[in-house]
Amino acid sequence: MTSLRLVPRLLRVAAVLLKYQLDELVDGAHLFRPLKLVRPLFPKPSADVRGLPRGARLRLALTELGPIFVKAGQVLSTRRDLVPSDVADELALLQDQVPPFPGAEARAIVERELKAPVTVLYASFDEVALASASIAQVHAATLNDGREVVVKVLRPGIDKRIARDVDLLHALGGLAQRWHPNADKIRPLEVVAEVEKMLSNELDLQREGASASLLRRNFASGVDLYVPEVHWDYSTERVLTLERVHGVSADDVAAIDKAGLDRKRLAAKGVRLFYEQVFRDNFFHADAHPGNIWVDTSRVDEPRFIALDFGIMGSLPEADQYWLAENFIALFERDYARIAQLHVAAGWMPATVRIDELEAAVRTVCEPYFTRPLAQISIAELVVKLFQTARRFELTLQPQLILLQKTLLNIEGVGRMLDPEIDIWAVAHPVLRRILRERYSMRATLRDVRRRLPEWIHSAPRIPELVRDALRQVASGQRQQVADPLALAMVRDDARRMRRLVACSLLGAALLVFAALVGTLAPRGMWPAVVAGLAGLASFAAGWPRRTS
Known part of the structure; x- marks a missing residue:
């Protein structure tokens, strides 16, 4: 049930949607349907609005509704499996930019969080914001040793405002889930949950700093990707101080050409960086639009990217x-x-x-x-x-x-x-x-085995009991019967692999237990323990399901 305190704000949302001729969205929510009666009282959308495609009209409406709706639109733009591509393309253009809050307030937050006057913490602190968004804004500063930094400060009262706006999004999502004809495809509550999680992460600047530190360590050479250093002595959950970097936005082709950089080489490097982050490091920048990915124009011979804003990883x-x-x-x-x-x-x-x-x-x-x-x-x-x-x-x-x-x-x-x-x-x-x-090389596999071996030896005594439980489940016959011949063949193959796995696991467990006992009781004569341990691992490997092509 929608809280009565949210009704006025829900009605404002409906009015904005009507203003931008997004009638199908208004009609999809039961609470908004009475507005059909008063729709003639609203001014008709301007000719400019009527001529825009639906995606552009939705983008303008979300911008007018405020920063949290802009965030929701940004998340929705990523759900190309759920929304039409023309709408997703327009929502991807949403920019999270709002007027800055007073620099004096930012200064007071920094002093409260870091427990010292700004004049003691920094040699200089510019109260005029470099950039401002819905969650935080950034100020230029200089450390006492002369190094240039930027100080990111959360907006005052942002926690309460986000909690209030998330309540509103949940109400809208609930209405859409209940009344929208395509709710099963759009899954509005799932989208709202993604927005809520993203906002929660962005409210913790210490988390963002930790993400920046890890990404910097993954690309420690700085040859292909440079990540600014985090100054932890000047950072908390509400204040983050980072090394100041200089470059141009990755979409500023004119500036990149003026600097004499090889754009073809730079483009290929960007693609390689993506696959390295995802598949080599398993940690990737998930908000890599041009505003957060700069190009270092000072390096002509070896062009590189600069990463910014690590709130979404x-x-x-x-x-x-x-x-x-x-x-x-x-x-x-x-x-x-x-x-x-x-x-x-x-x-x-x-x-x-x-x-x-x-x-x-x-x-x-x-x-x-x-x-x-x-x-x-x-x-x-x-x-x-x-x-x-x-x-x-x-x-x-x-x-x-x-x-x-x-x-x-x-x-x-x-x-x-x-x-x-x-x-x-x-x-x-x-x-x-x-x-x-x-x-997945042999060297990497052996390194992983060496790291996991103590844990396996510790768990080995419990393996027979686990295998016995697995056998009981197989014997109970609780398998879904399917009529498709291919699926039946897969079930038979699964059963065959299970029997092989059970037999090899029992042998492997016995050998590992023996190895652990020998290693404990006769620490000087380790060769039998080593041989038994390797034999046990080989037995596990022999029973493990083979990859099919």
Whole structure:
């Protein structure tokens, strides 16, 4: 039930939507339907508004409604699996810029948070904001040792305002979920949850500083990507002090050309950086629009990017990262059957999905793209269409994958702006191959085994009990019976693999327990323990399901 205190604000939202001729949105919410009776009392939309496409009208309406609605629109722009592409393109243009709050207030917040006068903390502090957004604003300053910095300060009272606006978004989402005819496709409450999580993360500047520190460590050489240093002595949850950097926006082609930089080389480097962040480091900048990605114009021989604003970062569960990398490789190699198998193996789709039908659907989406020159193929656009197709097969799309999709769109946009002829496939394929080869090499596997071995030895005594429980579940016959012959064959294969895994796990567990006992009781004669441990690991490896092609 919508709280009565929210009704006036909900009515204001409806009035703004009517102003921009977004009648279908108003009609979709039951609470707003009485406005049909008074619609003639509202001034008619201007001719300029009537002539705009629906996406542009929605963008203008969200801008008028305020910063939190702008944030919601930005999130919705990433959901190209849910909203039409023309609307998503317009919402992607939303800029989170609002007038600054007084510099004296920013100064007072800094002094309260850092518990010292600004004159003691900094050699200089400019009260005129460099930039201002809905959550925070940035001021230039100089440390006492002469280093230039920027100080990011949360807006006063922003916590309460966001809590109030999130309540309003939940009310709107609930109305849309209940009354909108396409609620099952739009999933408004899910979008609101994403906005709420994003805002919560952006309210903690210490979290943003930690993200900047990790990204800087991942690219410590600074050759391809430079990340400003965090000054932790001058940072808290509400104040963040970063090294000041200088450059131009990645979409300022004129300035980049004037500096004499090689745009083709820079574009290819941007694509490589995306795949390195996602698949090498599993930590990527998820708000990589040109305003947050600068180009260092001082380095002509070795152009590089500069990253800014680390409030929205992404990472993937280890399993999803592996499955996604394999999907990209299969996509590069046009192995549609492999793509279909990977989606089911990853658990993104139910095991009952017909692999042959999914393969045919993937082929239908992909084949038209491969008739074009490779330089004209957009991986991001293709991935979006694949997600849209996969939704018909009950695809479970995780928020991390949505962030990744958004980042891929941003990076491709920047790359093609710098070099319209860039062959993204030719750049991305070898980079991904190299990363996977290094990540899943024998040396990397042995290093991972050495790191996990103490934990395995500790858990080994419990393995027989776990295997016994698994056997009981198999024996109970609680498996869904399916009529499809291919699915039945998959079930039989699963049972065969389970029996093999159980047998090898029992042997491996016994060998690991023996190794642990020998290592504890006879520490001087470690060779038997080492041999038994290796044999146990080999037994586990022998029983582990093989990758199918």
